[in-house]
Amino acid sequence: MALKCFGTAFDRGCGVVSVVSMSCAPAPSGDLPVEAVLPAIRDGLHTAGAVVLEAPPGAGKTTRVPLDLLQAGLDGRLVLLEPRRVAARAAAQRLAAQLGEGVGATIGLTTRDERRVSRATRVEVVTEGVLLRRLQRDPALEGVGTLFFDEFHERNLESDLALAFALECRAALRDDLRLLVASATLDGGRVARLLRAGGSPAPAQVHTEGRQYPVEVQHRPRPAPGGLADAVADTVAEVLRDAPGDVLVFLPGVAEIRRTARALATRALPVRAEVRPLHGRLPPDEQDRALAPPSHGTRKVVLATDLAESSLTIEGVRVVVDAGLAREPRFDPRTGMTGLVTVPASRASADQRAGRAGRTAPGRCVRLWAASEHPGRDAFPRPAIRTDDLTGAALEVAAWGSPVQDLALLDQPDPAGWDRARATLADLGALDDDGRVTGHGRRLVALPVHPRLGHLLVRGHAAGLGALAVEVAAVLGDRDPVRVEPPASVVDLTVRLAALRGEDLPRDARLRAGARARLRREVARLRRACRDLPEPGAGRSARAGGDDAVGALLALGWPDRVASARGGRGSFLLANGRGARLPAEDLLAGESLLAVAAVDRGEREARIHLAAALDVEVLRRVLGDELHHVEEVAWRDGDVVAERREHLGALVLARRPLPDPPADAVLAALLDGLRTHGLDLLPWTPADRQLQARAGLLHRHLGEPWPDVSDEALLADLDTAVAPFLLGLRRRADLRRVRPADVLRARLPAGHEKQLDRLAPATLTVPSGSQVRLDYAGERPVLAVRLQELFGATATPTILDGRVPVLLHLLSPARRPVQITDDLAGFWDRAYPEVRAELRGRYPKHAWPEDPRSATPLRGTRRRGTATGR
Numbered sequence: 001m002a003l004k005c006f007g008t009a010f011d012r013g014c015g016v017v018s019v020v021s022m023s024c025a026p027a028p029s030g031d032l033p034v035e036a037v038l039p040a041i042r043d044g045l046h047t048a049g050a051v052v053l054e055a056p057p058g059a060g061k062t063t064r065v066p067l068d069l070l071q072a073g074l075d076g077r078l079v080l081l082e083p084r085r086v087a088a089r090a091a092a093q094r095l096a097a098q099l100g101e102g103v104g105a106t107i108g109l110t111t112r113d114e115r116r117v118s119r120a121t122r123v124e125v126v127t128e129g130v131l132l133r134r135l136q137r138d139p140a141l142e143g144v145g146t147l148f149f150d151e152f153h154e155r156n157l158e159s160d161l162a163l164a165f166a167l168e169c170r171a172a173l174r175d176d177l178r179l180l181v182a183s184a185t186l187d188g189g190r191v192a193r194l195l196r197a198g199g200s201p202a203p204a205q206v207h208t209e210g211r212q213y214p215v216e217v218q219h220r221p222r223p224a225p226g227g228l229a230d231a232v233a234d235t236v237a238e239v240l241r242d243a244p245g246d247v248l249v250f251l252p253g254v255a256e257i258r259r260t261a262r263a264l265a266t267r268a269l270p271v272r273a274e275v276r277p278l279h280g281r282l283p284p285d286e287q288d289r290a291l292a293p294p295s296h297g298t299r300k301v302v303l304a305t306d307l308a309e310s311s312l313t314i315e316g317v318r319v320v321v322d323a324g325l326a327r328e329p330r331f332d333p334r335t336g337m338t339g340l341v342t343v344p345a346s347r348a349s350a351d352q353r354a355g356r357a358g359r360t361a362p363g364r365c366v367r368l369w370a371a372s373e374h375p376g377r378d379a380f381p382r383p384a385i386r387t388d389d390l391t392g393a394a395l396e397v398a399a400w401g402s403p404v405q406d407l408a409l410l411d412q413p414d415p416a417g418w419d420r421a422r423a424t425l426a427d428l429g430a431l432d433d434d435g436r437v438t439g440h441g442r443r444l445v446a447l448p449v450h451p452r453l454g455h456l457l458v459r460g461h462a463a464g465l466g467a468l469a470v471e472v473a474a475v476l477g478d479r480d481p482v483r484v485e486p487p488a489s490v491v492d493l494t495v496r497l498a499a500l501r502g503e504d505l506p507r508d509a510r511l512r513a514g515a516r517a518r519l520r521r522e523v524a525r526l527r528r529a530c531r532d533l534p535e536p537g538a539g540r541s542a543r544a545g546g547d548d549a550v551g552a553l554l555a556l557g558w559p560d561r562v563a564s565a566r567g568g569r570g571s572f573l574l575a576n577g578r579g580a581r582l583p584a585e586d587l588l589a590g591e592s593l594l595a596v597a598a599v600d601r602g603e604r605e606a607r608i609h610l611a612a613a614l615d616v617e618v619l620r621r622v623l624g625d626e627l628h629h630v631e632e633v634a635w636r637d638g639d640v641v642a643e644r645r646e647h648l649g650a651l652v653l654a655r656r657p658l659p660d661p662p663a664d665a666v667l668a669a670l671l672d673g674l675r676t677h678g679l680d681l682l683p684w685t686p687a688d689r690q691l692q693a694r695a696g697l698l699h700r701h702l703g704e705p706w707p708d709v710s711d712e713a714l715l716a717d718l719d720t721a722v723a724p725f726l727l728g729l730r731r732r733a734d735l736r737r738v739r740p741a742d743v744l745r746a747r748l749p750a751g752h753e754k755q756l757d758r759l760a761p762a763t764l765t766v767p768s769g770s771q772v773r774l775d776y777a778g779e780r781p782v783l784a785v786r787l788q789e790l791f792g793a794t795a796t797p798t799i800l801d802g803r804v805p806v807l808l809h810l811l812s813p814a815r816r817p818v819q820i821t822d823d824l825a826g827f828w829d830r831a832y833p834e835v836r837a838e839l840r841g842r843y844p845k846h847a848w849p850e851d852p853r854s855a856t857p858l859r860g861t862r863r864r865g866t867a868t869g870r
Contacts (some may be wrong), residue, residue, distance in 0.1 A: 032060025032064050033059045033060060033208045034060040034064050034065060034208050035060065036208060037206050038064070038065065038068045040206045041053060041069075041180070041204075041206055042068070042072050044204025044206060045146065045178045045180065045204075047204070048201050048202060048204050049176070049177070049178050049179065049201060049203075050178065050179040050201070050203035050204070051181070051203055052181050052182075052183075052191045052192045052195065052203050052205045053065070053180060053206050053207075054184075054188040054205070054206070054207040055182060055208050056184045056185075056209065056212070056355065057184055057352055057355055057359075058313075058355065058359045059209070061150065061182045062094075063094050063095060065180070066078055066080055066095060066123045066148060067098060067099070067123075070106070070122055070123055074178070075145050076143060076144055076145020077121065077123070077143055077145060077146075078122065078124070078144075078148060079126055079141075079147050080123060080125045080126070080148045080150060081127070081128060081131050081149050081150060082125060082127060082150055082151065083127070083151050083156050083159055084280060085112070085113065085127055085280065086282075086287050086312060087150075087151070087307065087312055088126065089111070089125075089287070089288075090291060090313070092107055092108070092109035092125040094313070095107045095125070104116035104118055104121070105118060106120055106123065107123050108121035108125065109126075110124060110125070110126045110127075110130050111126070111130065112129060112525065113284075113521065113525060128158030128159050128162055129448055131147075131158075131162045132158055132162050132165070132396060133445075133446070133448065135162060135165045135169065135400075136396070136399055136400065137446075139165070139168075139400075140173045140174055141166075141169060141177060144177070145176075145177070145178060146178040146180060147178070147180070148180045148182070149179070150182050151182070151184065152181050152182060153185045153348075153380075155186075155381065155383035155384055157384045157385055157388055157390075157392070157393050160383070160384075160410065160411075161393060161397070161407075163181065163194075163408070164408045164409050165400055168400075168402060168407070179195065179203070181195070181203075185348040185352065185380065186380075188207065190410065191410070192205050194409075212358045212359070213358040213359070213360070213361050213363060214358060214362045214363075215320075215354050215358040215362070215363045215365050216362075216363070216364045216365070217364075218365070218367065219369060219371040220235070220366060220367065220369075221368075221370060222324075222368060222369050222370060222373070228251075228256060228260075228323060228325075228368075229256065229259035229260045229263040230263050232251070232263070232321060232368070233260060233264045233266075233267050234267075235321050235368070236267075236321055237267050237268075239364065239366060240269055240270050240273060240301075241270040243319045243363075244318055245316060245363070246294065246299055246301070246314070246316040246317045246319070247273075247299070247300070247317070247318075247320075248302045248304060248314060248317045248319070248320050248321070248356055248357070249301065249303045249321045249322075249323070250304060250305075250306065250308065250320065250321070250322045250323055250324075250353050251303060251305065252305070252325035253327045253342070254277075254279050254281060254305070257277045257279060257303045257304075257305070258277075261275050261277065271299055272298045272299065273294075273298065273299045274298050274299070274300050274301065275301045275303065276289060276290040276302050277303050277304075278291075278303065278304040278307070278312075279305045279307065280305070281478070281479050281518075282514075283514055286514070293315060294316075302317070305327075306326055306345070306349065308353075308356065309352045309353055313359070314356070315360070317356055317359065317363070318357055318363045318364070319365070320354055320356050321366050321368070322350060322353045322365060322367045323368050324344060324350065324367055324368055324369040325342050325343070325345060326342070327342050328340070328341060328381070328382065329384075329387060329388050330387055340600075344369070344377050345377070345381075346379060346380050346381045347374065347378070347379055347380075348381070354367075383410065385409065385411050385414075386411055386414055389421070390413050390414075390418055391424050391450065391452070392451055393421070394421035394422050395425055395430055395444060395445055396445065398422075398425070398431055398435065398437040399441065399442060399445040401437075404418065424451075424452075425441065427559065427560065427626075428440075428444075428451060428452070429455075430444050430451060440455075440458065443458050443533075444458065447529055447530070448525075448529055449529075452557040452558060453473045453476060453477055456472065456473055456553050456554075456556050457469050457470065457473050457530055458533060460556065461530060461534060462533075462534060463552075465553060466530065466533065468549055468550070468553065469530075470523055470526045470527055470530060471497055471500055472493070472550060472553050472554070473526055474500070474519050474522040474526055475493065475497060475500060475519060476493075476597050476598070476610070478518060478519065478522055479512075480512075480609070480610070481496055481500070481515030481516065481518075481519055482495060482499055482515075483510045483511075483512050484508055484510075485508065485510075487585070489582060489583040489585055489586035490506055490508055490509045490587070491586055491608055491610055491611050492586075492588055493550055493610050495509055499516060500516060500519045548614075548615050548618045549618075551594070551612040551613055551619075552595070552614070552619070552622045553595075554595035554597045554611070554612050554614075555595040555623055556622055558595065558596060558597060559648065559649075560575050560576040560649060561575065561595070561597070561599060562575045562594070562595055562596070562614065562648055562649075563594040563611070564592065564652075564653070565590075565591065566579075568584070569584045569589045569590055570586065570589035572594060572596075573651060574596065574599075574649075574650070575648050575649030575650055576649055576650065578606050579604075579605040580599060580607070580608050581602075581605045581606070581607060588611055588612075588613060591614075592616075593613070593614045594608070594613060594614055595612050595614040596611040597610045597612075598610035616654070619648070619653070620653075623648065626648060627647065627653070628647050629645065629646055630644070630645045630647060631643075631658060632645065633658065633662065633666055633669050634669050634672065635672040638673075638677070638732065639673075639731055640730065640731045640732065642657060642658040642665075642666065643656060643658055644656055644658055663727070663728075667723060667726055667727065670726050670729060670732075671719065671722070671726070673732065674715065675718065678711065678715070679714060679722075681735050682735055682738050682740050682743075683735070683739075685741075687741070688739075688740040688744070689777065690762065690775070690776055690777070691744050692709055692740075693776035693777055694760040694762070694776050695709045695744060695756060696776075697760055697781065697800075697804075698756065698759060698760055698800075701800060701803065701804065702759075705749040705752070706749070706752075707748070709747050714743070714747075721743065721747060722743055725742060725746075726738065759799065759801065760774075760776065760781070760799055760800065761774065761799065764806070766783075766789045766790060766797075767790055767791060767857035768788070768789035768791075768857035769857075769859070770785075770859060772784070772785045774806065780804070780807045780822075781799060781804065781806045781807065782806065782808075783797060783806040783807070783808055783809065784809035785808070785811060786812070786815065787818060787852075788846060788847060788857065788859075789857050789858065789859060790808075790824065790852075791849065791856060791858065792852075792853065792857050793824060793853075794828075796808060796823060796824045805822045807821075807822050808822065808824060808827075810827070812839060812842075813839075813843045813846045819835065836850075845861040
């Protein structure tokens with residue numbers, strides 16, 4: 001079923017001078033555009049039980065549709081889901097005002113911070129987390145007739161899951177449950193297909209245009225790095241001078257809002273203006289002030305995050321200044337860490353922001369990026385299910401009981417991120433070995449906090465530290481209450497607890513405005529949420545256990561982020577294996593062990609933002625079940641290491657020697673050392689290497705039965721060739737007791753040692769009677785001998801029964817090389833006469849006969865009466 005009411009669509013072209021016109025004729029007589037499709041919505045809910053409503057901001061879907069359905073008399077309570085607390089409060093107030101009532105009567109409100117409902121409540125405005133808790137407690141949603149998912153295009157994790165759970169509820173338990181899904185930018189057909197995939201009948205699709213006046217869109221050059229606040233302030237001053245109405249400025253985050261407010265305070269603005277921030281961390285009264293009209297004779301400048309894109313109505317805005325940026329979380333499944341990144345806002349977001357200037361009259365939008373950049377931006381924001389930390393979502397799905405792949409989701413989660421989330425839950429004891437939710441996991445689902453904080457609360461209460469656990473969770477669940485001006489660094493969480501309690505802060509730390517009151521409200525909320533948790537030490541004060549208890553609680557929530565010092569000051573290793581750092585001047589930089597609560601991915605190393613000192617004995621008490629002990633005998637750092645270690649993930653908390661390691665493990669470690677460093681660890685002598693070379697020559701020339709005894713061959717067969725000679729050894733130094741010659745001889749065939757000496761003798765007897773050592777180190781055996789000792793020889797000496805001639809290194813009487821040859825006869829014939837002529841004058845005491853073949857060999861100088869040949 002498709003019921004559509006079309007108006008004039010936006011014209012989204014880009015002119016040559018960076019000016020774009022966006023226009024749509026306003027609805028007649030001031031009626032909201034959604035009025036025209038209210039009958040279609042009612043009919044779709046009545047006949048199909050589900051409606052997909054496509055309506056841009058300003059169409060009136062939030063403020064008009066619930067009251068129309070209320071007046072139509074639909075049975076059951078209507079639950080209106082808003083993705084943000086600010087929007088939920090604003091919607092409840094506007095709906096109640098139209099009825100002339102206060103919130104808490106016909107129109108109720110339930111957020112994590114407040115609950116204003118009564119028996120008279122027929123329309124209840126809730127935030128996403130509230131609806132998820134309700135679905136988990138009561139899957140049938142008793143008493144609820146209609147679920148209205150507003151601003152579904154924001155694609156928050158909790159709204160995606162709540163719709164998926166509601167569809168299963170409708171299919172299995174409540175076929176009378178009506179669903180209305182409203183979106184400003186999302187493809188309605190895609191949402192309709194999702195509802196059909198969830199088992200529902202084909203939903204009605206209803207479309208209406210917004211009430212939009214023409215908006216002139218201008219593009220400006222992108223501000224230089226670090227110049228955003230000044231560029232925005234200059235632009236605001238310009239539009240206050242040139243254009244009527246209030247100004248809405250879109251900035252990526254709180255820090256930019258603060259810097260821009262300071263920059264505006266230095267400008268001489270052309271009119272009286274009130275600068276009002278608007279973001280989700282503000283107290284409710286300050287949020288209301290940002291939405292309220294300005295004082296008489298004053299114009300308003302609202303500095304807002306993206307929550308003002310579609311969820312809120314800010315009356316009087318005629319000008320939008322858009323920085324074109326959005327801050328989004330990015331989860332890295334490799335490290336388990338989430339970091340906020342600043343990205344270009346999508347084209348859909350930019351259109352919605354611009355549209356805020358044309359709600360009541362023609363308006364103007366100034367975009368701080370070039371028109372040429374606009375087409376390259378993403379069409380829509382990325383859904384949170386593809387970018388966020390999925391730990392909470394994985395716990396919700398596990399508690400719900402359906403596999404995530406069976407849920408009706410527009411996008412399935414990233415597989416790596418989903419697996420990491422489930423692994424984290426298993427580490428926290430929230431999932432069992434089969435991936436099913438445990439009793440502990442169900443307690444975590446019932447707590448309105450991230451599973452890690454829930455784990456901290458449950459375990460903290462069980463340890464008698466419930467009051468302190470609530471304070472720690474309150475601090476960690478919100479923005480850092482303490483501001484530290486660079487380059488100072490104060491990461492200690494106990495400083496934040498001091499701020500909560502009203503105690504003195506370090507010199508470099510300042511309490512943020514409103515932070516203490518906000519934290520105390522959060523403490524009160526968490527105390528109410530935890531009132532049913534068992535706490536054996538409930539009478540203890542919040543300071544029970546001192547600062548050690550703070551580190552212990554952090555370790556409970558983030559066991560994978562316990563950090564051990566390594567290297568220089570401020571350098572740490574996290575239990576998850578990632579390196580982390582904090583500035584060397586921070587007081588915690590010298591601690592040996594930290595419990596880390598807030599850390600970002602960094603570039604090369606993670607950066608620690610919040611932590612507490614941790615004592616190793618305290619860690620053993622609180623995480624004893626997660627510590628594991630390893631007995632290791634291995635070759636490490638150049639020697640055998642035999643030790644017993646205590647581990648938490650990648651951290652080694654303690655190590656001590658094993659007094660009597662298993663002999664087979666020591667032997668295996670020694671063999672690993674030889675494989676790593678080679679056989680040079682053994683005490684080789686020159687004679688050992690010569691023996692190895694002699695046997696190697698026989699292997700090369702004769703083959704079997706002579707084995708390969710090279711280092712490579714021995715290393716390839718260490719277990720057989722070398723291991724028997726290492727028995728009883730304990731460390732590297734003991735290897736000096738091994739005799740390599742014994743290793744080599746053990747490889748020779750039995751009874752062949754004498755044959756080795758005959759075939760490849762260590763020495764040869766030369767004509768002078770000397771025993772001269774052969775050198776087998778090269779490819780051929782070398783006999784280095786003085787020339788006079790070979791007088792009388794007519795042929796080159798050989799080995800291997802004459803198969804291999806030796807290579808003669810003929811030496812002078814001073815043992816300097818004269819000639820290298822393997823042809824002695826040829827040397828006598830051709831080279832000797834030249835050698836004789838050159839050397840007999842240099843060595844006159846030595847014999848230099850004309851015919852060396854018939855001369856008597858000599859060991860020293862010539863004998864008395866011996867012919868000299870002169």
